[in-house]
Amino acid sequence: xxxxxxxxxxxxxxxxxxxxxxxxxxxxxxxxxxxxxxxxxxxxxxxxxxxxxxxxxxxxxxxxxxxxxxxxxxxxxxxxxxxxxxxxxxxxxxxxxxxxxxxxxxxxxxxxxxxxxxxxxxxxxxxxxxxxxxxxxxxxxxxxxxxxxxxxxxxxxxxxxxxxxxxxxxxxxxxxxxxxxxxxxxxxxxxxxxxxxxxxxxxxxxxxxxxxxxxxxxxxxxxxxxxxxxxxxxxxxxxxxxxxxxxxxxxxxxxxxxxxxxxxxxxxxxxxxxxxxxxxxxxxxxxxxxxxxxxxxxxx
Amino acid sequence: xxxxxxxxxxxxxxxxxxxxxxxxxxxxxxxxxxxxxxxxxxxxxxxxxxxxxxxxxxxxxxxxxxxxxxxxxxxxxxxxxxxxxxxxxxxxxxxxxxxxxxxxxxxxxxxxxxxxxxxxxxxxxxxxxxxxxxxxxxxxxxxxxxxxxxxxxxxxxxxxxxxxxxxxxxxxxxxxxxxxxxxxxxxxxxxxxxxxxxxxxxxxxxxxxxxxxxxxxxxxxxxxxxxxxxxxxxxxxxxxxxxxxxxxxxxxxxxxxxxxxxxxxxxxxxxxxxxxxxxxxxxxxxxxxxxxxxxxxxxx
Numbered sequence: 001x002x003x004x005x006x007x008x009x010x011x012x013x014x015x016x017x018x019x020x021x022x023x024x025x026x027x028x029x030x031x032x033x034x035x036x037x038x039x040x041x042x043x044x045x046x047x048x049x050x051x052x053x054x055x056x057x058x059x060x061x062x063x064x065x066x067x068x069x070x071x072x073x074x075x076x077x078x079x080x081x082x083x084x085x086x087x088x089x090x091x092x093x094x095x096x097x098x099x100x101x102x103x104x105x106x107x108x109x110x111x112x113x114x115x116x117x118x119x120x121x122x123x124x125x126x127x128x129x130x131x132x133x134x135x136x137x138x139x140x141x142x143x144x145x146x147x148x149x150x151x152x153x154x155x156x157x158x159x160x161x162x163x164x165x166x167x168x169x170x171x172x173x174x175x176x177x178x179x180x181x182x183x184x185x186x187x188x189x190x191x192x193x194x195x196x197x198x199x200x201x202x203x204x205x206x207x208x209x210x211x212x213x214x215x216x217x218x219x220x221x222x223x224x225x226x227x228x229x230x231x232x233x234x235x236x237x238x239x240x241x242x243x244x245x246x247x248x249x250x251x252x253x254x255x256x257x258x259x260x261x262x263x264x265x266x267x268x269x270x271x272x273x274x275x276x277x278x279x280x281x282x283x284x285x286x287x288x289x290x291x292x293x294x295x296x297x298x299x300x
Numbered sequence: 301x302x303x304x305x306x307x308x309x310x311x312x313x314x315x316x317x318x319x320x321x322x323x324x325x326x327x328x329x330x331x332x333x334x335x336x337x338x339x340x341x342x343x344x345x346x347x348x349x350x351x352x353x354x355x356x357x358x359x360x361x362x363x364x365x366x367x368x369x370x371x372x373x374x375x376x377x378x379x380x381x382x383x384x385x386x387x388x389x390x391x392x393x394x395x396x397x398x399x400x401x402x403x404x405x406x407x408x409x410x411x412x413x414x415x416x417x418x419x420x421x422x423x424x425x426x427x428x429x430x431x432x433x434x435x436x437x438x439x440x441x442x443x444x445x446x447x448x449x450x451x452x453x454x455x456x457x458x459x460x461x462x463x464x465x466x467x468x469x470x471x472x473x474x475x476x477x478x479x480x481x482x483x484x485x486x487x488x489x490x491x492x493x494x495x496x497x498x499x500x501x502x503x504x505x506x507x508x509x510x511x512x513x514x515x516x517x518x519x520x521x522x523x524x525x526x527x528x529x530x531x532x533x534x535x536x537x538x539x540x541x542x543x544x545x546x547x548x549x550x551x552x553x554x555x556x557x558x559x560x561x562x563x564x565x566x567x568x569x570x571x572x573x574x575x576x577x578x579x580x581x582x583x584x585x586x587x588x589x590x591x592x593x594x595x596x597x598x599x600x
Contacts (some may be wrong), residue, residue: 050351051390085391090351150567152509152520166506170566200500201566206466209452215576220452261576266470266501267450267584268568269577276515276561277569284567 001093001232001241002198004029004171005150006121009285013274026176026289027199031243033229034116036097048134057221059134062087062125064115072142080124080171081139082117091202091234093118093241096129098156105217118241119200120169121283123148138167153278158233160280171200173270174286175246175262176206184293193221194247195289199264204239207263208246214257215288217274219245221260252295260289301393301532302473302498304329306421309585313574319582321414326476326589329498332545333529334416336397340390347488353385359434362387364415364426372442381439382417382469391502393418393532393541394548396429418541419500420469423448423584438467453578462581471500473570474586475562476547484593488554493521494547495589498596499564504539508546514557515572515588521560523548527529555595555598563590 003027007021014023039057039062040050054060063081068080068185086092095116098105105111110127117124123143138144149165175197180186193212197205209218223244231238232274261270271277301552305328307321314323333401339362340350363381370378395416398405403413410427416422423443449465463547479489480486493512497505509518523544525531531538552558561570571577574587 089391091385091389110513143551150506150516152507154518154520166565168567172567172569201503203470203501206450207452218452218454219455230328263450265466266568267468267472267586268566269472269571271569272576276572286567 001034001116001118002029002031002199002243003116003122004174006123006168006171006283008174008177009287009289010282012194012287013282013285016275017224017279019242019280020280021282026178028122029196029243031196032100033102034095034097035102036095036116037112038090039094039096039115040088040092040095048084048088050088050090051085052088052294053083055084056135058136060084061135061138061168063131063133063135063139064124064129065131065133066126067128067130070142072111072147077130078143079139080126080144081135081141082120082124084134086117089135113151119171119202121148121171147281148283149281151279151281153276156280168283171198171289172284173197173199173203173205173262173264173268174287175205175260175270176289177260178289178294179259180291182204184291185290186252186253186293186295187294189251190191190249191252191293192247192249193260194245195256195260196243197223197262198201198239198243199262201265202240203264203266203268204245205262206267209261209263210246210248210250211259212250212252212256214290215259219248219250243291252293255292255294258291301334301416301418302329302331302543303416303422303425304474304498306423306468306471306583308474309476309587309589310582312587313578313582313585315384316578317409317576319578319580321582326478328422328525329496329543331496332400333400333402334395334397335396335402336413338417338434339396339415340388340392341395342396343388344474348384348388349387350388350390351385352388353383358436360384361435362431363433364373364424365431365433366426367428367430372447377430378426378443379439379441380444380533381435382424383439384434403452419502421448424469425475448583449581450584451579451581453576456573456580458503464529468583471498472584473497473499473503473505473559473562473564473568475505475570476589477558477560478592479589480558480591483508484591486593486595488553488595489551490549491552491593492547492549493558493560495560496543497523497541497546497562498543499562499566499568502540503564503566503568505544505562506565506567506584508520509563510550511547511551511559512544512552514590515559518546519548519550521548552593552595556593558593559588
């Protein structure tokens with residue numbers, strides 16, 4: 001399954017107007033095989049059955065507290081929560097993971113135990129897990145309540161009202177061209193346009209469209225996944241939590257803008273322009289991915 | 301919960317290029333209180349537990365067969381299927397409904413028994429239910445395999461390959477302005493811009509943005525739901541399967557294009573232009589809803 005930072009592609013958003021956050025290009029994402037205990041099973045062992053929305057004592061949220069201390073919590077621990085209904089749903093596949101790609105977690109990835117919440121922004125997959133709490137209310141931690149929310153373009157640091165928005169959870173559909181660097185110089189002729197596509201909430205990828213004329217005409221790319229991987233689901237939905245790769249060989253006769261956009265299995269599409277989804281925190285830049293290529297001769 | 305035809309807003313799509321299908325404006329949608337037996341409970345009674353993806357005999361899909369005969373099935377019955385994992389998931393809330401708004405179904409709505417699949421295009425909510433089958437493969441009916449799929453704009457009736465696409469299920473995020481008719485003539489000044497917003501797959505509405513300058517600047521509309529209705533979930537997610545209304549009073553000084561777009565709780569957005577999602581069957585027009593208003597004096 002993949003994990004993606006809410007700030008993936010933030011740098012491109014900051015080109016519109018300044019945003020706050022680490023300047024990520026297109027690589028704040030990864031895909032790995034995780035092993036561990038299913039949170040739904042662990043909760044069942046302590047008396048909370050599968051598919052519970054509210055416990056008898058009124059618990060509705062599962063909070064994950066890290067041993068990692070941070071300045072945003074005034075020296076307290078990093079923390080986050082997810083709804084209990086998600087935590088107790090076996091098909092949501094929330095893991096308490098102790099292995100990554102068949103090996104024990106290393107320190108950077110959260111040794112000895114971390115949470116993996118598939119399909120959700122990376123910030124909820126708490127590393128170095130210390131405590132799990134069942135709460136009546138959402139976690140009140142900084143990264144739930146004062147960060148990782150998506151505001152409209154009209155909101156700035158003077159008029160922001162954090163309470164007006166829900167914490168970000170599911171990641172919307174995303175795709176990125178990785179085979180061509182921005183302002184690439186290449187020879188005229190056929191070139192490979194390839195990259196990754198992914199969606200949140202367990203939704204797979206229905207289609208990836210590529211344009212070599214800035215978005216006027218489109219061709220569909222082929223899609224594939226790594227073989228020999230134990231995906232959650234078979235055939236049509238083996239992309240339930242995992243990314244898919246796309247590839248198309250296409251003629252690029254002159255300098256142009258190459259564009260990629262994906263559609264997920266719930267028919268969600270990516271927004272055309274980054275301007276309409278600009279937000280001050282620079283999160284969820286899922287706008288059509290655009291790469292400028294300069295076509296010329298090699299001795300240019 | 302709401303039900304929406306995949307062809308809602310098809311007429312606006314056919315303005316780009318001809319599409320096949322009934323010419324719907326913005327009203328191929330409804331919202332009602334449904335009562336009946338949960339399909340997950342019924343399947344449990346016949347030995348298929350909750351959250352089953354595959355039965356022991358290899359069943360993966362639940363097919364609904366109507367008593368309604370149709371020419372597309374060469375005189376056979378209308379039918380459709382959903383994945384078994386959805387049918388056996390109590391939180392997917394699939395109903396075998398015998399009441400609508402507290403009264404027995406009338407004939408038009410599927411008396412005596414119909415399926416209601418929330419968050420999914422209307423075509424899967426089979427009326428006048430005759431038989432339920434558990435199948436290894438998806439239903440092979442016309443409306444699953446040769447209709448209600450979304451193709452890219454490049455596909456036409458000569459190069460279409462029906463097998464290349466999955467049947468449409470979840471509806472993506474949608475919103476529509478209902479308070480202003482297209483090419484409305486109004487006096488300069490404050491006007492109410494209101495309508496409905498809805499998303500599929502159980503996703504609620506995070507935000508509705510309104511622009512009175514064709515999409516350059518946006519204000520957020522307020523949202524509300526009917527009171528006294530027994531919604532599935534409480535407060536923040538009472539829009540799990542139901543539509544929400546939006547409303548904003550806004551100054552419209554001169555003739556302009558008014559635009560509405562919604563964001564759902566998984567941060568999915570609507571596509572900006574209908575051209576990029578045009579498809580030959582005219583389904584899933586969820587592009588930004590645009591209404592032209594002509595501002596003048598009443599004696600014009």
